[in-house]
Amino acid sequence: MIYNTGIEWPYPVLYEKETEVDTDVLVLGGGIAGCWAAITAAKKGLKVAIVEKGATISSGSGGSGVDHWGPCVNNPCSTVTAEEAVQSPPKGSGMYNFAMSHYIDAKENYDTLLEMEQMGGKIRDTEDEFAGADFRDDDTKFMFAYDYDKRYRMRVWGANFKPLLYEECKRLGVKIYDRTMATGLLTEGGKQGGRCIGAVALNVRTGEFFIFRSKATITSMAKHQRNWNFSTEMSGLNTFRPNLSGAGYAMAWRAGATFTHMEMSKRSMLSSGQTFPFYGTGNSFNTWVPCTLIDADGKEIPWIGRDGNVMDSVSDRVHPGEAGRGRKKAEKTVAELLADLATAYRRRPLPDIIPDLEQRIIAGEFKLPLYADLPGMTEQERNVIWGVMVGNEGRTRTPVLNTYNESGFDSSRDLLQSYIMLGGGGLYEPSMPQTRIGGDLGPAGGFVVDWNLMTTLEGLYAAGDTLPMSHTHSHAAVTGKYAARKASQYASNISQAQLSRQQIDREKARLYGPIKNKDGMEWKELNQALCRVMQNYCGEVKNEELLNIGLTWLDDIERNVIPTAYAPNPHILGRTVEVLDILDCNRLILQSSLARKACSTMMSFVRLDHPQVDPPDWHKWVTIKQQDDRIVTDSLPHDYWGDLESNYAKHSGL
C-alpha cells in the first residue's frame, strides 16, 4: 500500500484532457541539442515548439554546465584538422567511431562556440585572470585543456550556457512546453515505419495529454539509461542524469525507426549508491587533468606518457606529443577477452597515472589513501582546475565548488581525498560485473541517420546523444544546429498530414492505465526488476538461450505486471511511463544482442555461443527495427557515410 501524506495534489488534474498544437518544427527534448535545434529553426522564421520533461532553463545532461568544448579545430590556435580530430575517436569507441556526426561537430564546432559567445556565454579569459598561463593564448584569450600544444579542446565557463540558450529560445518566440514528456511519435496513417508527422506528450504535473502536429520533428532526448543499474537509495535517481529513461529511443522503436549498436554496453564504474559527487573527489582524470596525486606519505604517483615512459614534470602531462601508432591486436580467445574486459574499464588514453597503480599499492610502493595535491600545483593550474573546470562542468558549481569551499575546504592548502581503491567514485571502483551501463555515461548505440541527420523515418531527425557513440556537449550543440537546418528545409517544402485517431487512442490507453488502478505495483520496484532481467540475461556473458529468457521475462512483466502498475498522481504516472519505455529499450538491447553473432573487444561484447573474437565479417554496424511488429535486423558497413570531406561539402548546406 502506498502511504498517503494527506496533502492534496497541488496542480489541477487533467488526465486524458487533450490539447492540440500545430507547429512547423517540433523538438522533442529541450536539452543542449534541443535548444540549439530550436534556436536554429526559429531563426529561419519557422514555428518551433520544444517538448521538455523538466524545466528547459537548466534541463538535460548538459543543463548544469560544461567545462570544455571541442574538437574546436577551426579556432585560430588549433594545430589539428577535422580529419585528424575524428581519427582520434572518443574513448572506448575504437573502430565503431560514428565519424559522420563527429566530423560535423569538428567542422562547425568553433562557429557554434562563437555563437554561444554572442548569446552571452563566456568563452575567453576576458578578465586576464590567467594571463601568461601555459594553457592560454594571450591574443585571443582562449584557454585550452588537456593538450596545450594541439589547442583544440577549449576551456569554457559553461555553468550558465543552458539558461542563456533558454533565454535565446524565448527571445526567438520558441514555444516551450515544460514538464511535458513526449511519449509517442505519430506517423502517417498511424503506420509503423511511416513518415513522422508529430508526437504526443503527457504533462507530468497535470496529467494533461498533448497532441503535436508537425512538418518536421527533431528527436534530441537522452540515451537509454537505467537498464542494468537503478536505485534511488543514497544516490539520487540513477547515478548521473535526471529524468532519463530512453523514451526517445523507445517511442521511435515502437514507430519503426532503425537503430544501431544497441548491443553495446560496458562494465559499470557507477554502482548506484556507491559513488561520491562527480568531479568531487581527488583524481587526475577528465576535468581534473593534469592534477598530481600523492599517496598517504606525500609520495607522488607517477604519470606516464604516450611512449610508456614516466613523465618528469606536470608540464609534460599537457604537452604529450604525438600519439604512437597503436599496436595491432593479436587474435584473442573468449577467455582472454573476458580476462581483458575485467580490467579494461580501468585503462584510459595516455598520458595518465601509471596503469599498474593497483599492483604497486599492493606491493607496498604506495600507501593508501591517495590525495589530489592541488596545493602542490602552480597557482594557475590549481585555479583552472578548482574554479574554472570544477565550477563550470555539469553539477559542479553548487554541488562541489561552492559546497566544499563553504565547508572550509581550501584548494591552496588542503589535499582532497581520492577514493581510488577505497571503493566508490572515480576509477578502480569495485563494481558488479553484471551491472553494465549502456547510455548511462559515455558512448552507446543510437539512431541510424543519413547525411541530413534524418533517421529512417521520413521527417524525423536525430541530434545530440541519440546519435550512435556520441556524448559530448559541443557535439549535442552542433548536431542540434545541423539537424535543425535540414529539418527546416524539409518543413518548408511539405504540408502537415492528417493524424491517425486510432494511433492517438492507442497511446492514451497505454499511458493512462496506471491511474485506473486503486493500488498495485510501484514504478521503482518495476525499474529494479527490469534491471535484474538485464543483469541476469544480458550481462557480461551472453548466449542465445540467456537472451531469449530475458525477452520472455520482459514479455511476462509487460503482460502480467504492467497492467497492475499504480500511479496515484501525475508525477508518479510520469515515472511509471518512463519504466514502460525502459522495458522497450531493454527489449531493443536484447534483440540487438541476439543479432550480433560474434564477440567484440571494442564493444565489450561476449557471446559464448559465437566465440570468435572480432572476426572481420562482423566489423559492421548491426541494425535493427520493427516492421509490422516483427524484428528486422540487417547491417551497414562501419564507414557507411562514405568520404567525410566530400559528403560534408555536398550535404552540410553551408
Place this chain on the structure above:
Amino acid sequence: MSEDKTYAVPNQPTPSRPVIIDAELCIACNKCVEVCQMDVFIPNPEKGKPPIIMYADECWYGGSCVDFCPVNGAIKLNQPLMQRVRYKRKATGEHFRI
C-alpha cells in the same frame, strides 16, 4: 498531527533531506519548484510557507534550486552523509569532512 501522540509512520527514503530550506529566510516564491529538473518539490498548500520536499529520493544534487534561489542561504544542498568527501590539511595532517 499532535505532538504528544505517537504515529505509525513508514521509513523514509534515503536520503530524506537532499536540501534544507531555512524557513526564516525562504520567501515562498517557489522558484526552486519551477527550476528543479526532477520535480522534487511541490508548492506548499499553505500560502507563504516554504515548498514541500515531496520526492526527496529523486534528487540528483544538480543544485538548480540553490543556483536560482533569490535569497542567499534560504536553501542549501545537503549531500548524503556517506557521500561527504574527506580532505587533509597538507601542512598539519589534520583530517576534515565536507
